[in-house]
Structures are given as C-alpha cells and as structure tokens.
Amino acid sequence: MQLSELKEGQIARVVRVGGEGALRRRILEMGIVKDSEVYVEKYAPLKDPLELIVKGYHVSLRVKEAMQITVELKEQAPHS
Amino acid sequence: MTKKTITIALTGNPNSGKTTIFNNLTGARQKVGNWPGVTVEKKEGLIHRNGDELKIIDLPGTYSLTPFSIEEIVARNYILDESPDVVIDIIDASNLERSLYLATQLRELDCCKVIFALNMADLARSRGIKIDTEKLSELLDVPVVFTVGNKNQGMEDLLQKAVEMAKSPVRESIKRRVNYNKDVEAAVLKLKTHIAEKYPDALSYNPRWTAIKLLEDDKIIRDKILSTAGDKGKAVLEKASALRKQLTNLFDEDPEIIMTDERYGFIAGIIKEVLTTSTRERIDISRNIDRVLTNRFIGFPIFIFFIWGMFQTTFVLGQYPMDWIEGFIGMFSGAMSNLLPDGILKDLVIDGIIAGVGSVIVFLPNILILFFFIALFEDTGYMSRAAFLMDKIMHLIGLHGKSFIPMIIGFGCNVPAIMAARTLESEKDRILTILITPFMSCSAKLPIYIVLAGTFFGRKAGTVIFGIYLTGIVLSIITGRVFRSTLLRGADAPFVMELPPYRVPMAKSLLIHMWDRGKIFLRKMGGIILVGSVVIWALSSFPRSAGTDLRPFPETEKPAASVESPLQAENRTNPVSSSFMGRIGRAIEPVFSPIGIEWRGGIALLTGFVAKEIVVSTMGVLYVGDESNEPEALKNALISSGMTPLSALSMMVFVLLYVPCLATVAAIRRETGSLKWTLFSIVYSTSLAWIMAFLVYRGGLFLGFS
Numbered sequence: 018m019q020l021s022e023l024k025e026g027q028i029a030r031v032v033r034v035g036g037e038g039a040l041r042r043r044i045l046e047m048g049i050v051k052d053s054e055v056y057v058e059k060y061a062p063l064k065d066p067l068e069l070i071v072k073g074y075h076v077s078l079r080v081k082e083a084m085q086i087t088v089e090l091k092e093q094a095p096h097s
Numbered sequence: 098m099t100k101k102t103i104t105i106a107l108t109g110n111p112n113s114g115k116t117t118i119f120n121n122l123t124g125a126r127q128k129v130g131n132w133p134g135v136t137v138e139k140k141e142g143l144i145h146r147n148g149d150e151l152k153i154i155d156l157p158g159t160y161s162l163t164p165f166s167i168e169e170i171v172a173r174n175y176i177l178d179e180s181p182d183v184v185i186d187i188i189d190a191s192n193l194e195r196s197l198y199l200a201t202q203l204r205e206l207d208c209c210k211v212i213f214a215l216n217m218a219d220l221a222r223s224r225g226i227k228i229d230t231e232k233l234s235e236l237l238d239v240p241v242v243f244t245v246g247n248k249n250q251g252m253e254d255l256l257q258k259a260v261e262m263a264k265s266p267v268r269e270s271i272k273r274r275v276n277y278n279k280d281v282e283a284a285v286l287k288l289k290t291h292i293a294e295k296y297p298d299a300l301s302y303n304p305r306w307t308a309i310k311l312l313e314d315d316k317i318i319r320d321k322i323l324s325t326a327g328d329k330g331k332a333v334l335e336k337a338s339a340l341r342k343q344l345t346n347l348f349d350e351d352p353e354i355i356m357t358d359e360r361y362g363f364i365a366g367i368i369k370e371v372l373t374t375s376t377r378e379r380i381d382i383s384r385n386i387d388r389v390l391t392n393r394f395i396g397f398p399i400f401i402f403f404i405w406g407m408f409q410t411t412f413v414l415g416q417y418p419m420d421w422i423e424g425f426i427g428m429f430s431g432a433m434s435n436l437l438p439d440g441i442l443k444d445l446v447i448d449g450i451i452a453g454v455g456s457v458i459v460f461l462p463n464i465l466i467l468f469f470f471i472a473l474f475e476d477t478g479y480m481s482r483a484a485f486l487m488d489k490i491m492h493l494i495g496l497h498g499k500s501f502i503p504m505i506i507g508f509g510c511n512v513p514a515i516m517a518a519r520t521l522e523s524e525k526d527r528i529l530t531i532l533i534t535p536f537m538s539c540s541a542k543l544p545i546y547i548v549l550a551g552t553f554f555g556r557k558a559g560t561v562i563f564g565i566y567l568t569g570i571v572l573s574i575i576t577g578r579v580f581r582s583t584l585l586r587g588a589d590a591p592f593v594m595e596l597p598p599y600r601v602p603m604a605k606s607l608l609i610h611m612w613d614r615g616k617i618f619l620r621k622m623g624g625i626i627l628v629g630s631v632v633i634w635a636l637s638s639f640p641r642s643a644g645t646d647l648r649p650f651p652e653t654e655k656p657a658a659s660v661e662s663p664l665q666a667e668n669r670t671n672p673v674s675s676s677f678m679g680r681i682g683r684a685i686e687p688v689f690s691p692i693g694i695e696w697r698g699g700i701a702l703l704t705g706f707v708a709k710e711i712v713v714s715t716m717g718v719l720y721v722g723d724e725s726n727e728p729e730a731l732k733n734a735l736i737s738s739g740m741t742p743l744s745a746l747s748m749m750v751f752v753l754l755y756v757p758c759l760a761t762v763a764a765i766r767r768e769t770g771s772l773k774w775t776l777f778s779i780v781y782s783t784s785l786a787w788i789m790a791f792l793v794y795r796g797g798l799f800l801g802f803s
Contacts, residue, residue, distance in 0.1 A: 047195065058384075061391065077485050
C-alpha cells in the first residue's frame with residue numbers, strides 16, 4: 018500500500034521510495050529509506066500535507082509525495 | 098608561528114542550533130551579506146582569542162551536501178574551494194541519526210579537518226537518549242565536543258579544539274568511512290584509477306570522493322571536470338557514464354539511490370553502537386503543543402489570530418515610534434530651514450533629501466517589529482507549522498506554504514514583505530512570491546482609494562475598496578499560476594519539511610535577527626532612496642518657475658507671468674506643472690488618456706513611484722493648488738475636473754497594480770539579487786495595471802457606465 022493511504026496513528030515500514038530525481042533523493046536523504054519505520058502523526062486540517070515521525074523526528078510530506086512511497090503496514094502501536 | 102587568520106566554518110542541519118552557536122561565538126560582531134551571485138545569506142564574524150584571529154563563517158543550514166538547493170551548493174563549494182581550516186558540524190543530539198547523514202558526507206569529502214559539536218545533549222538526555230560520544234568519536238574518527246547552544250555552554254571547548262586542530266599537522270586520510278557494496282566499491286576503484294592514470298592533475302578534491310560524485314552523476318563536478326580538463330575530462334566522464342550504466346543495470350536502480358541507502362545503513366550501524374534509548378515514556382511537550390496548534394479544528398483560527406496579532410502590533414504599536422520619527426524629521430527639517438539660506442540648496446536638503454529619506458526611515462519601526470515576530474515564529478518553530486497549515490492553499494497558486502507570510506505582510510507594507518520572502522528555501526518560490534507580493538495592496542495605497550472611492554462612490558466606497566483588494570488577490574493567484582507554468586517552471590520544491598520541536602526563543606538571537614534586518618534596510622534602502630528622491634525632487638522643481646526663486650535660472654523656461662489663481666484648470670503657476678515632471682506628465686498623457694486618467698492624475702501616479710503616500714498630496718497640489726488638507730476641496734476639484742466614477746475606478750485599479758514604490762523596488766532588487774527580475778517586475782506590474790485599467794475603463798464605457 019502507499020504511505021498516503023495510512024491513517025493517523027498508524028505505523029508502517031518503508032518498502033520502496035518511488036518518484037524521480039531530486040525529490041526522490043531528498044526524501045531518502047531525510048531518512049525515509051527502505052526498511053525505516055514511519056508513524057503517521059497527523060494530516061493537516063485540509064488533509065494535505067501529512068506529518069510523519071521518522072527516525073525520531075517530525076517531517077511533513079505532501080500527499081502527492083507520500084503516494085510515491087510504498088509501505089507495509091505494521092501492527093498498531095499501543096503508544097505513540 | 099606567524100599570525101594568521103584561522104577560518105572556521107560552521108555547518109549543520111537546519112534547526113540544529115547552528116545559528117545560536119554562531120551568535121554565541123561571535124556576539125554582535127558579525128557581518129551579514131550575501132554569498133556571491135546568490136541570495137543566500139552569508140554571515141561571518143571575526144573574533145580574537147589568545148592572540149589568534151578567528152574568522153567564523155556560518156554556512157547555510159543543510160541536510161546534505163547533494164547539490165540540489167542553492168544552500169547546499171553554497172555550503173559544499175565553500176568547503177571544497179575555500180578550504181576552511183576547520184569545519185565544525187553542529188549535530189542535534191536528539192536527532193543523531195539524520196544529522197549523521199550530513200556528517201558522513203562531510204567525512205567522505207575528506208578535504209579538511211572536521212569537529213563534531215554534539216549540541217543539546219542535555220535535551221536529548223531528558224528525552225531518554227544517551228549517546229556514547231567516545232565511541233562516536235572513535236567510529237567516525239572525529240573529535241566530538243559537547244555544546245549546549247542556548248545555555249552558552251561548551252563554546253570555549255569548541256574554540257579551543259578548533260584552534261588546536263587548525264594548528265596541528267594534516268592527518269593521514271581517514272580509514273573510517275562509508276563502505277558501499279562490493280560492486281559499487283569496484284566501480285569507485287576503477288574510476289579512481291582511471292582518473293589517476295588519464296588525468297593525474299585532476300581536481301584537487303579527494304579522488305575517492307570525486308569518483309563517487311561522478312558515479313552519482315553530480316552535475317557540478319561533471320561541469321568542473323569538463324571546464325578544467327577539456328578532452329581528457331570528456332574521457333573521464335565517458336568512463337563514469339559507462340560504469341554508472343553498469344551499476345544501474347545491475348541493481349535496476351540509480352547508483353545514487355543505492356548509495357544514499359547504504360549511507361543510512363552505515364549510520365544505522367553507528368547508531369546501534371553509540372545510542373541507547375531508554376524505554377521510559379516521557380511527556381513530549383512539543384507534540385502536545387502541536388496537538389493544539391495544528392489541530393484540525395482550531396489550528397487555523399489560532400494561526401489567523403497570530404497573524405492578526407502580528408499585524409496589529411506592527412502597524413498599531415509601530416505607529417507611535419513612527420510618529421516620533423516623523424516629529425523628529427519635522428523638527429530637523431524646521432531647524433535646517435532656519436539654518437540654511439533660501440535657495441536651491443535649501444530646497445534640495447529639505448524637499449529632496451530630508452523629505453525623501455524621511456519618508457523611508459519612518460518605516461523602520463514597522464520593519465523592526467515585523468521582523469521581531471518573524472524571528473519569533475522561526476525560532477520557536479511555529480513558522481514550519483504555519484507552512485504546514487497553509488501549504489494546501491498556497492500550493493494551488495504553485496507556491497510553498499511559507500509564501501503565505503510575505504503575502505499577508507504585503508497588505509501592511511511591501512518592503513518587509515519582500516524581505517520576508519527570504520524564509521523560502523527554493524529560489525523559484527522566492528522569486529515568484531516577490532513578483533506577486535506587490536499585488537497585495539499596501540496600507541499606503543489606502544488613502545488614495547479613500548479619496549477616489551469616497552468622492553465618486555459615496556456609500557458604496559467600502560464595497561469598491563474591498564473589491565480592489567480582492568482584485569489584487571485574484572490577480573496574484575492568476576499570476577502565480579501562469580508564471581509557475583511558464584517562466585518559473587520546474588518541479589515544485591519538495592515539501593519534505595522538518596517540523597522541529599518547539600523551542601523557547603532566545604532574546605539575543607531575536608534581537609540580532611531584528612537588528613540585521615534593520616541594518617540592511619537602513620543601509621541599502623537609504624542609498625537608493627536618497628538618490629531616487631533627489632532625482633524626483635529635481636524633476637519636479639526644475640526648471641524653476643518665476644517668483645519662487647531669485648536665482649538666475651534659465652529665463653526662457655519661466656512661465657510668462659505668475660498669476661495667483663490656484664483653482665484655475667491650467668494651473669501654470671504651480672511649480673510642479675511647469676517643471677520637468679509636469680512636462681513629462683503632459684508628454685505621457687497619451688499613455689494615460691486611454692485609461693481615463695488626465696495629465697494631473699498621471700503626474701500624481703508618477704510621483705507615487707517614490708512613495709504611494711505622495712499620490713494624494715500631489716493630487717492636492719495639482720488639482721486644488723495647494724497642499725491644504727481639506728478633503729472637501731480636493732473632492733470638489735476632482736469632480737469639477739471631469740473625473741467620473743469610471744475613471745476613478747480605473748485609476749484605483751491602476752494604483753493597485755502599477756510599479757510599487759521605490760523602497761519596494763529596492764527591496765526587490767536586493768532580494769532577487771537580479772536586475773533582470775527587478776525590471777521584469779516593474780514592467781509586468783505596470784503593463785498589467787494599464788491593461789486592467791484599460792479593460793475597466795473601456796469596458797465600462799462600452800457597457801454604458803460613466
């Protein structure tokens with residue numbers, strides 16, 4: 018499934034970062050790499066962009082960008 | 098040893114506390130400028146310590162050294178080509194994993210001595226993160242110093258270590274580094290050998306690094322090789338492309354992606370060894386704040402309240418110091434008027450220099466207050482939340498969420514608004530924002546609307562003025578969309594934006610930030626404004642008309658007689674109307690008449706180039722004959738001059754859109770760093786103004802309005 022399909026509070030493992038060029042590399046460089054864990058903290062009030070927690074920090078991505086990222090849903094974490 | 102300046106460059110991720118450390122190290126002794134050719138801010142400070150002179154350079158905050166953004170290019174080129182004695186990489190301890198990405202790139206560059214400053218480790222510890230620094234230092238083969246920027250701790254250690262490093266001999270090339278998988282390593286080795294054989298005196302950069310960059314298809318390095326080595330360079334690039342293709346086929350993926358992945362793999366290994374996270378759950382204050390400030394329901398209302406508060410404070414509170422400054426300028430002007438003998442010099446000083454420069458200095462309180470707020474938003478971390486909230490809306494215009502701030506400030510004054518566009522990282526976003534900000538009708542234009550709409554639209558004036566503001570917003574949206582898909586095309590800046598933890602801002606850095614802006618404003622604007630106002634003054638006071646001056650000025654230029662009848666339509670005694678400005682006004686009448694503006698209105702608009710506030714007073718001088726601030730007199734004169742509601746509307750539309758004031762143009766020139774964009778902005782806004790006014794006037798006439 019795509020990262021953009023996750024709901025608030027869900028955790029997933031990154032399978033593949035798609036897209037191309039600078040944007041794709043930038044996403045990778047910010048630590049959203051294969052096998053890293055992402056937690057969907059929230060969506061902005063207008064449903065775009067969304068806020069993630071990756072490697073212990075908060076980062077926001079546009080939904081369009083999140084659609085390029087394939088993830089695998091992990092079990093819901095009881096805490097954050 | 099001989100006395101030599103030691104250059105220390107600070108690098109680090111945005112929000113790593115780099116600026117705070119820079120401020121701590123240099124205090125107020127910093128010089129703010131731009132990096133040559135780009136609008137990225139360059140800060141440096143010179144300090145003396147135990148007989149050494151230390152030059153500290155604050156490199157732009159970056160997450161990586163991949164040359165995508167100007168900031169990254171600036172930072173990398175500086176490190177590569179200026180070879181600072183020491184590079185200090187500021188690492189946010191609570192964000193170690195991501196920070197190490199830049200750190201490993203810096204190590205890979207291997208061109209200068211590096212120190213890590215592990216910043217805010219106290220904060221990290223309170224969040225349950227423990228870092229084994231000795232291990233980290235050993236694993237990366239780099240000295241690590243603890244700092245707590247906002248408590249001013251560790252600065253002395255940092256400087257001492259830096260000086261020590263700078264004076265020590267160059268060390269052997271490092272052993273600890275990212276090792277890629279064997280296929281990549283083989284390709285790197287092949288390319289390295291190839292370069293060494295075919296092109297031995299290649300770039301002075303580390304050969305392994307050069308090879309890696311070529312495999313990553315780094316455009317800047319490719320261009321550098323081509324420009325320094327010509328044909329030999331071409332051979333090297335061909336070899337690199339061949340190897341790159343091989344790797345791409347092998348992995349079914351671009352090599353740079355593989356390498357980024359593996360760098361993070363290497364980092365993960367380090368993290369495993371140096372970092373221990375206690376499982377204790379701590380209350381994350383920052384997250385709780387965000388549950389309110391970016392809340393689905395109240396996030397927007399709070400944001401609007403903050404912007405409103407900023408606005409109110411800036412323009413309401415700012416009014417007091419503005420009045421003081423105006424009072425002071427008035428006193429100064431009066432004193433000069435008594436001191437100087439009547440004559441051109443006196444007019445030049447009072448009407449040209451003092452009036453012109455004075456009209457700009459009054460904006461200083463606004464600028465300072467506004468930038469205090471912007472610094473506050475930035476330093477607390479709220480700015481990125483504002484961008485987070487607004488991005489969806491701004492993205493419709495093809496802009497970044499952060500563009501919202503300059504645009505909203507534009508309703509107050511375009512000068513700080515354009516200066517605020519600096520907070521945008523992408524240059525295209527910045528230029529686009531700067532181009533559309535002037536359509537946000539600034540507060541100085543309001544008196545013009547009030548006079549015109551008040552005179553010709555009576556009780557509907559409020560609606561008409563609201564419509565004018567709305568027109569500005571709509572045209573800025575259209576302009577944004579059109580330019581985004583034509584002139585400033587290209588991928589949107591990715592919105593991969595960090596939302597840093599909220600922090601209590603430090604008064605010192607707020608004040609430094611505010612003062613920096615104030616200084617830039619006074620220095621640069623002052624110069625351009627000074628020249629500009631003298632020119633406009635000269636144009637509107639020469640040639641001098643009879644009776645106003647006893648100097649032997651060109652007799653032939655004098656009007657025949659000075660008849661004192663101020664309300665006469667062809668007001669020839671008026672010094673402005675017989676001046677060059679008056680002549681220009683009449684010469685350009687053909688330009689203004691199609692949009693229903695007669696020559697006096699045209700002149701008023703021309704003088705509005707200095708400052709929009711002048712438009713109403715010029716209209717007073719030209720229509721009524723003196724500057725008596727009696728609104729009724731101007732109203733009657735306007736009506737009897739043959740102006741109609743339609744031509745008034747046309748003029749308002751023109752005022753809304755045409756070239757902004759001199760101070761704004763100066764700001765555009767400075768912030769875009771380009772004369773081309775400045776001229777483009779002037780031409781675009783003015784022609785759009787004319788076209789829109791033409792459509793309003795002619796369309797109105799066609800539809801039978803008058």
